[in-house]
Amino acid sequence: MDLQEIRKKLKKDLDKARYEHTKGVMYTAACLAMAYGYPVEKAMLAGLLHDCAKCLPTEEKQKLCEEHHILVSEVELENPGLLHAKAGMALAEEKYDVQDPEILHAIKVHTTGEPNMGLLDKILYIADYIEPGRDQAPRLEYIRQLAFQDLNQCMAEILYDTLHYLSGRKGSIDPATRITYDFYMQYRTQA
Ligand code: DGI
Ligand code: FE
Ligand code: FE
DSSP: OOHHHHHHHHHHHSOHHHHHHHHHHHHHHHHHHHHHTOOHHHHHHHHHHTTTTTTSOHHHHHHHHHHTTOOOOHHHHHOGGGTHHHHHHHHHHHTTOOOOHHHHHHHHTTTTOOTTOOHHHHHHHHHHHHSTTOOOSTTHHHHHHHHTTOHHHHHHHHHHHHHHHHHTSSSOOOHHHHHHHHHHGGGOOOO
């Protein structure tokens, strides 16, 4: 399946806003891939598919994970907003015929991150946060610049702001998000 064919299918799976966000992530991932010497087409594919399961009902996301023998944590069951990452990996493989392990892994960890992420993992995580359609996060201008200067420091700052944001909302924070921050905080230069 080429990018064009995937885009056509995806448009039916996502609502309009999510499809617009998806295009933003795809092109932003392409830019970061250019800046850091990662294959551009692979980055675009990851960006295109990262939220492919986002608009499915919770039960279908759970079913996808079950069928693909993906372990789902308690926190993911209680906060179904988290489940679309793992379910997305399953759907990317099943429906969009993606076999590349780097792409599948980047989709899997795009919401919480994990310690010691690979280059594509970081490109996707950061692109998701900074794509041009985003306008809610604090310090976006700073974080967007950092994205093209230092990926690890950028990860640290995004995770810091994300934990801060999540702690002010109800619902539990996924331990994976904290563990990821604990790893990346060594790259923070500000106190
Ligand atoms: O799918 P997107 O909206 O593009 O972005 P995303 O995959 O980063 O998901 C963001 C959503 O996930 C947002 O509603 C907050 C939620 N989220 C991210 N980290 C955590 C979290 N929710 C909980 N409960 N715990 C987390 O650690
Ligand atoms: Fe997402
Ligand atoms: Fe997203």
